[in-house]
Amino acid sequence: MADHASPRIDTSVAHPARRYDYLLGGKDNFEADRESARQIERVVPTARLTALENRAFLHRAVRFMAGNGIRQFLDIGTGIPTSPNTHEIAQRIAPAARIVYVDNDPLVLVHARALLTSTPQGKTSYIEGDLRQPGQILNDRELAATLDLSQPVGLLLVAVLHFIRDDDNPRATIDALIDALPADSIVVASHGTFEHMPAEQAAALTKVMEAQFRQRSGTEFRTLFDRPDLRLVEPGVQSVAQWWADEASQPRPAIEDVACNGLVARVVRANTEV
Known part of the structure; x- marks a missing residue:
């Protein structure tokens, strides 16, 4: 359990990164x-199953990227470190991989x-x-010192x-x-959805989520x-539980029990092939 905090950390207000840490079994x-x-x-x-399945999707996606030649990773909204994390998975495959983590929670920074x-x-x-300020992320000196944006990025x-x-x-x-990524980069994303829930359950969940939270259907996400x-x-936009399901632990949960979709996409430019 966290037992101290910096002055900038308001422990009386729930934060998504720390809540996610709790759902994953963190302290x-x-x-x-x-x-x-x-x-x-x-x-x-x-909800806990959804968090765990989302995390497993991240693991499979990083292995996919590293296995397809990606040696640089930009992980935005990384959350509190939970092993194995992006760099651990990537560097097992490619020890020279370079990773930049981004989050807006000062507690995450400490850890x-x-x-x-x-x-x-x-x-x-x-x-x-903050993801809402991509220019500041892309122009950060630490990012420039770690990643070469002229080469493919995950x-x-x-x-x-x-x-x-x-x-x-x-x-x-x-x-x-x-727009800042070169050809042959790979984008991985996941997104919460209420689309498989009964209407009354979705309405109840909306009431307990932050005003900032905006669930989107698979179509909206796409x-x-x-x-x-x-x-x-x-398979395009799909429940994270079903993304490369044959590589995941079995049996797979039903998509109705995992309120999250995922996607993986390749960046192509003129005169490049998929």
Whole structure:
């Protein structure tokens, strides 16, 4: 259990990163985070399963990217470090892989600096930044010192886009990030959805989530990435529980029990092939 906090950490207000840590079985959270998670679980008893399946999707996606030649990773909205993390998976396959983690929670920063250690051949960095300000992330000096944006990058937007409301223009944020990536980069994203829930359950869950939270259907999620220079990897937009299901532990849960969709896409440019 977290027993101290910096002056910038308000322990009386639940934070998504710390609540996610609790749902994953972590200890770096406060009572407000745990109570928020319990409220969600009272409405959706499979909330913990959703968090675990989303995390497993991240693991499979990073292995996919590293196996397809990606040696640089930009993980935005990383959350409190939970092993294995992006750099651990990537560097098992490619020890020289370089990773930049981004989050806007100062508690995450504290733990990241202590725990996100790289292999000697690679590099792992952390920057404090907000997804709603992609320009600041892309222009950060630490990012420039770690990643070469002229070479393919694996961009991870896992379980973070549902905290970007429509009036914050998530499409503009996504476009700014993808515009900065060269051909052969790979984008991985997941997004909370209520589309498989009964209407009354979805309404009850909406009441206990932050005002910032914006669930989106699979179709709405897909629209955020509807660009001519992106090619979705099969099976396209799909429940994270069913993404490359043959590589996951068996049996697979029903999509009705996992309120999250995922996608993987390749970046293509003129005169390049998928």
